[in-house]
Structure formats: structure tokens, C-alpha cells
Amino acid sequence: MGYRLRQANYSVAVVEHDIALRQQLVDALDRQGYHVSDFTFAEDCIKHLSTNDSCDLLITTLHLPKMNGIELLKTIKTMAPWVSVVIMSGHADIPTAMEAVNNGAADFIVKPFDISEVLHKLDNILKRFEASTGEMLTSVERRILTMIMDGLSNKEIARKTHRSVRTVEVHRSHIMHKIHAHNIVELVQKAAAK
Numbered sequence: 001m002g003y004r005l006r007q008a009n010y011s012v013a014v015v016e017h018d019i020a021l022r023q024q025l026v027d028a029l030d031r032q033g034y035h036v037s038d039f040t041f042a043e044d045c046i047k048h049l050s051t052n053d054s055c056d057l058l059i060t061t062l063h064l065p066k067m068n069g070i071e072l073l074k075t076i077k078t079m080a081p082w083v084s085v086v087i088m089s090g091h092a093d094i095p096t097a098m099e100a101v102n103n104g105a106a107d108f109i110v111k112p113f114d115i116s117e118v119l120h121k122l123d124n125i126l127k128r129f130e131a132s133t134g135e136m137l138t139s140v141e142r143r144i145l146t147m148i149m150d151g152l153s154n155k156e157i158a159r160k161t162h163r164s165v166r167t168v169e170v171h172r173s174h175i176m177h178k179i180h181a182h183n184i185v186e187l188v189q190k191a192a193a194k
Helices: 019-031 042-051 069-079 094-102 115-133 139-149 154-161 165-179 184-192
Strands: 011-015 035-039 057-061 084-089 107-110
Touching (some): 011 019, 035 042, 069 094, 084 094
Parallel strands (some): 011 035
């Protein structure tokens, strides 16, 4: 494997029903120093992400049992808009790729693929993520950002996170600084565009 990703504390989720392919991706990402979670079903990934804020990138196959990759993409973009999503498919066509991109996918990968090329693509996506957000959000900041996106007030966020309103205000200020947003409208727009 000629290409080497930058060492970074990124968290990646892989959703793929083909066990051998999923293991190949998990092993390759794990060797690069990434924290990897893997799932056979989209529903398991959603359940995991609803209780765990630390996901920067999601790699999912298009054709999954029950919920397909596009439906998973839409769900993830609603619950965690900062997560970059990559769709993989062995039956790729232009309309499907366009649908994925139009729904917020960061990239579309055609199977079979060369693992080093995939790692290179993922590295570029994470570089763009870093450039657009400046510094990485902490898991607490991500959780608070999600609540801001849901329209919760500082007081409501404080109650849900068991923190003081002042602490929430400080977190909110850090989030705005890291995302380079000057007001709440800009914050929501930039977060939703991830």
C-alpha cells in the first residue's frame, strides 16, 4: 500500500454488508491510526452515532438491507451535519452519483477500487474538513452544535448537558470561532453545509 494518510485523531464509521470488503477498509484505516467503527446495517450505525458524538467520516455502501446508502446519508446529515459521508457502489451510474452528491455526499467511489486510491480520497476529504472548520470540534462541542441546529436555547442545552448556561455560552463561542461563523445564521449555514 503506497499511499499513507496523515496521522490524525479522526473517527471513521464503515457501513458495508460485504464482510471481506468491510474488513479490508477497517484494517486499512486502522493501520493509519484512525478510530474505526464498522457496521453491517445502516440502523446499527445510526444507533451508534445517536449515542456517540465522535464521527468525522462515514463510508457506506449504496446497496444495504432495509435502508440504503442514500437514506443513511440523509439521516446522518440531519442528526450530525458535520460528518463527511462517502458512498460506495458496484453499480454506479451518473444519476445515482448525482443524487448522492446533491444530498451532501463528499464523494462517490465505484467498486471494485484500489484501497490506496480510496485512502487518498479520504485524506483529501478530511483536509477539506479541517480547512473549512479550522480547528476540530470536541465531542462536547459537536453535541452542543447538534442542539443548536435543533433550535435549542442556551438554557435548554445547559439543562440537557448538565452544565451552566455560562459554560454553554463559552462552548458556543468556541464553536463559532472554530467554524469561522460571525453569527448564529452563519453558524447554522456552515454546519449544515458540511
